[in-house]
Amino acid sequence: MSEPSLVELRAHLSGLSASDRQDYFMGLQSELQHLDHTYHLAAAFSALPGDSAELLGPAFTAKDNLCSAGLATRAGSQILEGYVPPFDAEAIARLKAAGGVLLAKTTMDEFGFGTFGVNSAHGIARNPHDPARSAGGSSAGAAVATALLAHHLALAVSTGGSITCPAAFCGVLGLTPTYGRVSRWGLIDFANSLDKIGLMARSIQALWDGFALIHGPDPKDPTSQAVPLEPRQRETVERIVVLRNLVERADAPVAKAFWEAMKELEGSGLALVEADLPLVDEALAAYYLIACAEASTNLARYCGMRYGKLGDDRGVEYNRYFAQVRSSAFGTEAKRRILLGTFARMAGFRDQYYLRALGVRTALLSAFALLFRQGDVLAVPSMPRIAPRFDELDRMTPLDVYRSDVLTVPPNLAGLPHLSLPLGKVEGAPIGLQFIAPHWREERLFEVGTRWTELRPPAFPMAVGAIL
């Protein structure tokens, strides 16, 4: 049975009586509790609403760094323990206004700091295709929920690859829109000039439906822009530019599968062009320096007052109080990034690191603009490798982990929209294929995504919520 879109689902549900609709969601809830993948799903969710009887519309989940009224929002951090926002993030509010129901919050690396989903204070989501492997990060729970739950849309967030990576590792579709396309109001900031709210789903249609609902300017977020969304099929995609030097960064079996996919697309009538993206290593460095610099200022607000965790002893001098709370509640990776970012902004180092990193971003934008003269979309593998096993992760240094983002960082640093699509499996683990479009040209991604999913329809063998 093909996957119904959210619109179809809404039409289906609106044709049911209220009690039948309730049965549908109660059934969904009870399946979550009883099927084989309960364990994975339980790990994927970081907070569930109390009263499931209220579920009467199409279900969606939201990454736990998106504020949700009345529902715990902790961004994977102990320091936000106990924080229950009084309002919904704009993206959540828009889905709710369209009849959507927030089914759960999904687990993530603390504040988005991670590539493999293991830096969370609320449990580690395991890969549903192989529980010994990472589900990817930082939107780990969103990808696991999408792999296991039919008829559901996941709100996720990407700063440097946090949608593409887990989507690829869990075999689902992941859309990262243009920076500024979706309001960041209500998002717990990681890096303001890089954070982008996007979606994961099981079909292009479901992604499009969700994207059409959440995009657009918002007076509450001055970086959200009023660029109209072109209707689908207005833009044609005829030429794909393969970023050859980035494909060379991928492990051999991943690169092989990628080239086979490109040949298949060529066989379907698209033209392939090969080109190199300059500044790849500079972009990775610039991304981490900018992201950590911004994160270190954003995280200054968590100090044991007002939000989340409070310190035990208020009798101590205030700087000591702040340091005590922060040192006990931030995880190791959060501390590492705060230190890196504070260092990069410090007098004497700012010109050498932070300002030069901003300059690299400008140069990268020009490089991308030149590449888009050669074709309509760019293509690379989603990740350079398959999802690592947890015992492999133990042996990786922080620098090894950061370098795993080499394929996702360039479009993220440049704020370009990109789409990760399932590309079969290597050693039993899913891999992905990633298309990148110019700013504001998401419709090209939907065009080429439709073409690819028609050639190779994605399969979801572990569906839990197949109720319709």
Next chain:
Amino acid sequence: MISRETLKHVAKLARLSLSEEEQERFLPELDQVLEAFGALGEPGRETAASLHPISIEDVLRDDVPREEQPPVPLRPEELYRDFIRGPKVP
């Protein structure tokens, strides 16, 4: 090379107190990362620094009076009489 003194200074600025073990751990890790990320190309690029990947046009709302959202209630342990309770100021 990042020295232990520099690390301690950065931690102080960031309001983090690092244990001896954390210092031992972070020193070589940060060194490795900063050495790798020193490769930002030739100096001079900083003149082209841009703060956002797109050109931002401010989105402003109309200046219409409206009711304010009620403030989030504070937890009892955050209050002292009618005051917000904070740590000690020397």
